[in-house]
Amino acid sequence: MEESTSRTTKKKLVAVVGGGLVGSLNACFFAKRGFDVEVFEIREDIRKAKVVRGRSINLALSHRGRQALKHVGIEEKIVSQGIPMQARMIHSLNGKQYPIPYGRKGQVSLSVNNIATFSYYAICRLTEYSTMRLSYCCVFRPDGSKVQIKADLIVGCDGAFSATRKQFLRRSRFNYSQTYIPHGYMELTMPPVNGEFAMKPNYLHIWPRNTFMMIALPNLDRTFTCTLFMPFEDFEKITTGDEVIKFFQKYFPDTIPLIGVDALKRDYFRLPAQAMVSVKCSPYHIDDKCVLMGDAAHAVVPFYGQGMNAGFEDCIVFDEMMEQFNEDFSAVLPEYSRVRVPDDHAIADLAMYNYIEMRAHVNSKWFLFRKHVDNLLHFLMPKTIIPLYTMVTFTRTRYHEAVQRWHWQNKVRSFLKIYASL
Amino acid sequence: MEESTSRTTKKKLVAVVGGGLVGSLNACFFAKRGFDVEVFEIREDIRKAKVVRGRSINLALSHRGRQALKHVGIEEKIVSQGIPMQARMIHSLNGKQYPIPYGRKGQVSLSVNNIATFSYYAICRLTEYSTMRLSYCCVFRPDGSKVQIKADLIVGCDGAFSATRKQFLRRSRFNYSQTYIPHGYMELTMPPVNGEFAMKPNYLHIWPRNTFMMIALPNLDRTFTCTLFMPFEDFEKITTGDEVIKFFQKYFPDTIPLIGVDALKRDYFRLPAQAMVSVKCSPYHIDDKCVLMGDAAHAVVPFYGQGMNAGFEDCIVFDEMMEQFNEDFSAVLPEYSRVRVPDDHAIADLAMYNYIEMRAHVNSKWFLFRKHVDNLLHFLMPKTIIPLYTMVTFTRTRYHEAVQRWHWQNKVRSFLKIYASL
CATH class of the missing domain: 3.30.70 (Alpha-Beta Plaits)
Known part of the structure; x- marks a missing residue:
């Protein structure tokens, strides 16, 4: 009750560090809840900037990302700017092409390139450099002078080389890895x-x-x-x-x-x-003051097309917990770390696994055979056997549960193989 | 030839960052080769300081460490200050004690506590804080002023929370993990x-x-x-x-x-x-300018008693390569990373494995049985079956080879077990 009273008298301020995809979306989520939001971004406003070619991997928007966009009412706007991809098209050395479907009909990913068209609920202040301390944002202006802004919550969405995360590294018992x-x-x-x-x-x-x-x-x-x-x-x-x-x-x-x-x-x-770097860390929060999301928390290699989707899903998961714990940061932040770390680690591992699979196995007959068996089993037992790719790309099954289920399904398949050979 | 000429005209300067165990020993190695050496240490001279109780895990000096000390002629001095430990003594809950030998008779580790008694070949300059750039050491004096010292090589031996390593983290394609x-x-x-x-x-x-x-x-x-x-x-x-x-x-x-x-x-x-933190990284060098050794390169959890020994062995391995490549840093540094990274990663993994084994298995009958089988097999086939602990503690078998051999021996043991049960 005290919470809501204080919110009606004076709105809480959320400082979002990083105005990229996840930062911008997160600003919308917090603004929708009625927080004051300020976004700090070192680069020029991407909506005004020229497209920088050669530095941005194209993005595949799928179910998780779309759910997050839907939540803040901008799904259709973004989808209208994407191109649906209904399948993979494999190009052999001899020039032949053959498609491998993703899942069932209608299950498509969208190729999106420049989707920085969020209607900012927040005022986006462009600054030269931003770093964070525990309870305030310390912002360097273009002229080199420093402003300190007291925020109630700092959300680090400043990407794979996050400046916010550097503050976490100074603290004891923060687990961190970066693998190129x-x-x-x-x-x-x-x-x-x-x-x-x-x-x-x-x-x-x-x-x-x-x-x-x-x-x-x-x-x-x-x-x-x-x-x-x-x-x-x-x-x-x-x-x-x-x-x-x-x-x-x-x-x-x-x-x-x-x-x-x-x-x-x-x-x-x-x-x-x-x-390309894969970053894992834990926990994602410091006290009730600061939390990491998106690439800042879990940069993944781009081979499962889930980097943006995982970052967008972070926003929903956090928002769901805000609902559950009545916007009490001291309860939401530890719970967010507890629940989200295993899922983000799972998608980081899957992306690394696909790094090998996409290069080597997509070619092989064994891989194609396995895909067919998976799709057949899914057709026969749609609720029991769901291909991993389908769970990851077209559902909101928690990533770590999708991996567990996949391991279990692999055992079932091995069993069926033995059974079939008898 | 040019190398040696320049060395006779003007000695090359090696800046050792960190005057702890590995830094001090390394200073001796470089000084023995005729380099000018400066050691930078933030703390008070440990030889003058009072012993700080409660902050230093006791150290077990074994074969690898002793070999390194021998190389610079201080093995006997250090050994005389240690207490030989011939076996583990297990204390049961019921108060009973029983010994588990480490290996064969005469194979002992030494308990050493304060062995900062190296005869410094180098002048040890105590400074408040030191950090490094690529080709020089930047030293902060106690009064806050800054001195830049141009060194030909910077050797980061500044421990698990290395300031030198922070410079590596700023560069692309540096792999790093810290796990508490x-x-x-x-x-x-x-x-x-x-x-x-x-x-x-x-x-x-x-x-x-x-x-x-x-x-x-x-x-x-x-x-x-x-x-x-x-x-x-x-x-x-x-x-x-x-x-x-x-x-x-x-x-x-x-x-x-x-x-x-x-x-x-x-x-x-x-x-x-x-x-307690386990740190892994790679590579260990930047160009021909800087190299990490000891805990700065590979902090390990203390459950294999190899932290100091691995750090001391780093010094020998580097010195052997200095000999092999005629002190050409541009050849020695990449080779050091190539050869030493897999070994240091192996001992980090083994220490983590022992973290589990020491707590749980030392108690169990299965573990004791396995130890006996290992020791028996070693007695029967001393050149074929060598217990892992023996290879790690009492030989200079490369750590990663010891692990490979251990996996192979486990297979042999499983085979013998099946054979015996027929």
Whole structure:
């Protein structure tokens, strides 16, 4: 009761550090609950900025992310700007293409690129740099001067290299890991052909080549963003335009006419390959003062298409607990860490697992056979056997429960295999 | 050739950050090779400081550590100040004691407490705080002023919370993890009885109690340092002197008269339980400029008695590579990371494994049976079957090879077990 009284007399202030995807959405969630919200972002307002090509992996929006957007009333707006992908399209070395469906019909992911179109409930103050102390935000203005803002709650949504998280690292008993994978990524653009998409648009195109691979996602402007994933040492072996073409002729011959010889020779050297990091930590909170969400809490490698979705789901989970504990931060924050850490660790592990699977197994007959068996079992026993990918992408089954269930289903499948062979 | 010429004209400067065990020993190694060495240490000179009780786990010096000390000619000096421990002495709940030998006769670890008696070859400059940039050490004087010292190599030996390592964390593609275990530790002193050790001195005493345990190591002054390892939440449950006594009566009744009721009641509350962290990272170097060793590179939990030994062995391994590559830092540093990372990760994992084994299995008949089988097999096939503990503690077998060999031996043992049961 005291809580609500104080809220009617003076609104509590939530400082959201980071105005990216998760920070912006979180601002909407807190504003909807009636908090004063301030968003602190070091970069220029992305709505005014030019698109920076080559530095943003395309994003796949699926069920969890959509549920979060729906909650603050902007699902339809975002969905209308995405392109549905109904299946993966595998490109073999010999130029053949064959689709692998994600799940049942109607279960689609959306390719979204620039979705920073949230109606900000909050005033977004652009600042040069922001860091946090326990009970206030310390903001550096562009002129170098410092402002301290007393916030009731600090929400760190400042990404994989979070400045907020650095404060956690100074405290004892904070568990933390950052793991870089040996692969880097590079983005290349495939322009439209005669004003139309150069390939079938409603697919996530994949060129699996064992130790490396390329994927392509469609954009609204009818381009594709191609992303090449390859060990850094292989990127570094290619030093001239001719070597780029030779490499593409050997491994991705069908893409050369579509991307264009000149563009390939030029764009390959525009930026060095970018690193990918997997970050895990726990707990996500300090006292009743500060909480981490999104990549700041759990950067994942991009191979399950769940980074943004997991970050958006963080917002719902937190909001559900705010409801449950009557907005009492001292109860919500520990519960959020307790419940959310195992789920975020599970999706980080799954993304790492898929890093191997996408490169190697998508090609193999065994993998395809297993997918078919899974889909068949799901058709026969829709409530008992649900493919892992379906649980992760098209439901809100808790990530760690999806993994547990998957392990159990693998045992069932092994049993059926033995039974069938008798 | 150029190298040696430049060394004769002007000696290269090595800045060792941290004047603890590994930093001091490393200074000796570099000085022996003819480098100018400066050691930077934030704390007071430990040789002049009073012993800080309750903050230092006793150390077990074994083969790897001794080899390193031997290399710089101070093995005998240190060994003369240690107390040999020929076996573990297990204390049951019912007050019975039984020894479990470490290995063959003559294979002993030494209990050492304050071995900061290295003859410093280097000048040890005490400074308030030191951090490092890539090619120089930046030192903060007690008055707050800053000195920059241009060093040819910076060696970060500044412990589990290394300031040097923070510079590594700022760079891309540095893998890092810190994991706190749910247990804390607390040190208690067991004084001599009538001028003699209160228990048999030449043993590592262990009171295994499943979720928690106590150990005691002998000191030269005929005291024992008892270390209680217990989950933080259990430490926090005990809030009064009477509760301490009740707890000891239930779990460590034989130690109450030896530590003393009053001392127990007082010392339990002198300091809060201390946290234990396991740190892994890679690589250990930046270019040809900086390298991490000891706890700065690989803090381990203290349950294999290898923390100091692994750190000392780092110094030998580095020195061996200095010999191999003619002191060319650009060759030595990457090779050091390549070779040493898997070994240090292996000992970190083993220490974590022993964290579970020491508490739970030391008690069990199965564990004792397995030890006997191992020792019997080692007796029958001394070159084929070597117990893991022996390889780790009494040889310089590379840690990761010891682990591989152990896995293989476990398979052999399983096979023998099946064979024996036929």
